[in-house]
Structure formats: structure tokens, C-alpha cells
Amino acid sequence: METMTIESLIEEIISNLDKYNLDDCLQDIGENILHYMNAERCLFFLLEPGNEDLSFAKAVGDEPAMADVVRIPMGSGIVGEVAEECSPIVIPDVKDPSCKKKFADFGKMTPEIDEKTKSVLALPLVVFGSLIGVLEIQNLPAEMCTRASIRKLLPLVNIAAVSIPRRATDDSFVKLAEIAVRFLEEKDEYTHGHSLRVMRYSMMLADKINLPIKEKNELRICSLLHDIGKVIIKDSILRKKGKLTESEFETIKMHCRIGANICSKISRPLARKILSHHERWDGKGYPEGLGENRIPLVSRIIAIADSFDAMTSARPYREKMQPHEALEELKRNAGTQFDPHLVEAFVVLYNEGLLDVVKV
Ligand SMILES: [Fe+2]
Numbered sequence: 349m350e351t352m353t354i355e356s357l358i359e360e361i362i363s364n365l366d367k368y369n370l371d372d373c374l375q376d377i378g379e380n381i382l383h384y385m386n387a388e389r390c391l392f393f394l395l396e397p398g399n400e401d402l403s404f405a406k407a408v409g410d411e412p413a414m415a416d417v418v419r420i421p422m423g424s425g426i427v428g429e430v431a432e433e434c435s436p437i438v439i440p441d442v443k444d445p446s447c448k449k450k451f452a453d454f455g456k457m458t459p460e461i462d463e464k465t466k467s468v469l470a471l472p473l474v475v476f477g478s479l480i481g482v483l484e485i486q487n488l489p490a491e492m493c494t495r496a497s498i499r500k501l502l503p504l505v506n507i508a509a510v511s512i513p514r515r516a517t518d519d520s521f522v523k524l525a526e527i528a529v530r531f532l533e534e535k536d537e538y539t540h541g542h543s544l545r546v547m548r549y550s551m552m553l554a555d556k557i558n559l560p561i562k563e564k565n566e567l568r569i570c571s572l573l574h575d576i577g578k579v580i581i582k583d584s585i586l587r588k589k590g591k592l593t594e595s596e597f598e599t600i601k602m603h604c605r606i607g608a609n610i611c612s613k614i615s616r617p618l619a620r621k622i623l624s625h626h627e628r629w630d631g632k633g634y635p636e637g638l639g640e641n642r643i644p645l646v647s648r649i650i651a652i653a654d655s656f657d658a659m660t661s662a663r664p665y666r667e668k669m670q671p672h673e674a675l676e677e678l679k680r681n682a683g684t685q686f687d688p689h690l691v692e693a694f695v696v697l698y699n700e701g702l703l704d705v706v707k708v
């Protein structure tokens with residue numbers, strides 16, 4: 349079976365966000381997870397609004413032998429226990445004597461377990477810090493039943509949880525994207541916190557130039573998501589320590605288009621601004637070679653915040669610059685790479701000492 353990367357799963361889930369049908373959505377998430385985990389079935393239980401029971405919503409893969417309508421009270425069985433504690437439970441082998449006791453404790457009150465069940469991994473589905481349900485994955489290979497693999501799976505499950513339609517709002521998309529961006533950055537010490545810092549620098553610059561509120565709202569989202577397209581670029585290119593080949597660089601450049609494509613599912617104007625965050629004032633940037641005011645203002649702001657953060661962060665191939673050195677670099681490139689008026693405003697921010705407060 350072809351192995352999928354977590355990155356491609358995330359991309360697939362994000363691109364399917366406009367699916368509003370709960371059943372289709374759970375089917376997609378379930379299939380992805382089965383494929384990724386090499387498991388045989390997964391079951392979704394969702395918390396009933398306004399009460400403490402979980403109700404069975406969907407099975408993907410092998411149908412379990414269970415009643416049509418199953419309700420599990422909070423605290424009972426494996427699913428109820430995961431919901432109550434809001435933490436995963438793993439039972440690598442239901443026949444193993446060391447698991448047996450645990451399984452027996454849960455088993456007698458657990459209608460989702462049948463004679464075909466060999467192993468169980470149950471995870472809470474959490475959105476905005478509150479529980480919305482439980483995902484139970486059954487019959488997965490032993491190597492997937494480790495703490496390390498659960499840790500790897502959790503961000504994906506969180507993302508899946510946000511995309512469950514009955515919870516989907518504009519806000520939840522931003523939250524989802526935030527999780528995806530964090531997930532992307534956490535894998536690499538060199539980009540850790542980059543998107544959040546770019547958002548903070550961008551918002552400060554927006555305040556300084558009195559950007560209208562509507563554009564400020566767009567800027568907040570776009571600056572956070574500007575590099576989200578990198579989520580599907582291979583680690584071997586993204587994290588390469590040496591010099592990139594020309595074709596590798598071309599691949600990295602694609603993150604603008606990929607990011608715009610992902611975000612276009614939500615809003616075309618936002619997508620446009622993400623597309624243009626690597627354009628240059630002199631028209632020599634990418635992907636379209638736009639110049640001056642043809643580049644959206646939001647993208648011009650992000651370009652400055654992005655470069656300042658990149659220069660003041662260490663990279664595998666160079667030391668980090670001091671803020672005053674990075675500022676000199678921005679000034680040197682005002683009017684060629686960057687919008688000169690925005691650089692002026694950024695210099696004022698620096699002189700006021702405001703940039704120092706940005707720490708992630
Ligand atoms: Fe970028």
C-alpha cells in the first residue's frame with residue numbers, strides 16, 4: 349500500500365472542508381485514518397448537544413456488530429472513559445493477558461467491541477478545547493499502538509475534528525489552519541513560531557499605518573497562513589541543510605500557489621493575498637512578477653514582516669542577524685524588494701522599541 353504522508357492527509361482534509369455533509373465528511377476522515385494507520389475500521393461517536401451521552405455516528409471499514417442506534421453514557425466503556433478523561437486509551441492486543449483486565453473492565457459496557465476486535469486505539473475529538481466526540485480505531489498494527497505514534501496522530505485528529513461539519517464556522521477554519529501551521533512548524537526548530545511572529549509584526553505595522561479594520565482582519569488570517577502551502581512540500585526539500593538545486597527552489601516557490609489554492613476554498617480575496625506574499629516592489633518577485641501597488645497592500649505588509657522574522661531567526665546554513673542588522677537590510681532593499689513607505693513605518697516601530705515585544 350502506498351504510504352501517505354501526514355502532510356498530504358492534512359491537505360486533503362483542508363481541501364475537503366467545503367463538504368458540508370456530516371456522513372461524507374466522517375467517511376473521508378475515516379478512510380484517511382484507516383489508510384494512514386493501516387487499520388481495519390474506525391468508529392465515530394459524537395457528543396449529543398446539551399447532554400452527556402455520546403451517540404454512534406459512523407463506522408468506516410469493517411462494519412462492527414452493533415445495534416443501529418448506540419448511546420454511550422459519559423464515563424462508561426472505552427469510549428465513555430476517553431470522553432470523560434479527554435485522553436487516549438490504547439489496547440494493543442485484546443487477548444494479551446496484561447491488557448485483558450483493562451479490556452474486561454471496559455469491555456462489559458462497550459457495545460462497539462465484538463469478536464473481530466483485536467486492538468483498540470480511542471482518541472478524544474477536541475475542538476476549541478472542548479470535546480465533541482470520540483474516535484475509535486480498531487485492528488491496527490502493533491507498531492501504531494505506541495505513544496509516539498499517538499502523539500503523531502493527535503494533530504491530525506484535531507484537524508479532522510475541526511472539519512466535522514456541524515462544528516464548522518469561519519472561525520473554525522482559522523483555528524484549523526492555525527493547528528496545521530503549528531504542526532508544520534513544530535517539526536522544524538528553525539521555523540518554530542515563524543507564522544505567529546509574522547502575524548504579530550504584520551499587525552503592528554498595520555496599526556502604525558492605520559490600516560482599515562476590514563483589511564486588518566484579512567491581514568491577521570493571511571499573515572498566519574502565508575506559508576501554509578509548505579504543508580505538502582516534502583521534508584527532504586523543505587528542511588534541506590545544503591544549497592537547493594534550481595528545481596528544488598522552484599518546488600519551494602510553489603508554496604504560494606498551493607497556499608492560495610487551499611485558502612481559495614474559504615475566500616478568494618484571502619487567497620489572492622497569500623499568493624502574492626513573495627512579490628517584490630520592483631516586479632522581480634514570484635509567482636506573477638507584480639510590482640508596486642499592483643501587489644495587494646496586505647501582501648506587501650506580510651513580505652516585510654516575513655523577511656524581518658526570517659533574518660532574525662537562525663537557519664541551518666547561517667547564524668541569525670541582530671534586529672538592527674535586519675532593519676538595515678530592509679532599508680537597503682526599500683524601493684527594490686519592499687514598499688518604501690512600509691519600510692519607513694517599520695523603522696518607526698523599531699525605533700519605538702515595539703518590535704522587541706514579539707517573542708514566541
Ligand atoms: Fe513564504
Ligand SMILES: [Fe+2]
Nearest residue numbers: 542574575654
Ligand atoms: Fe514565511
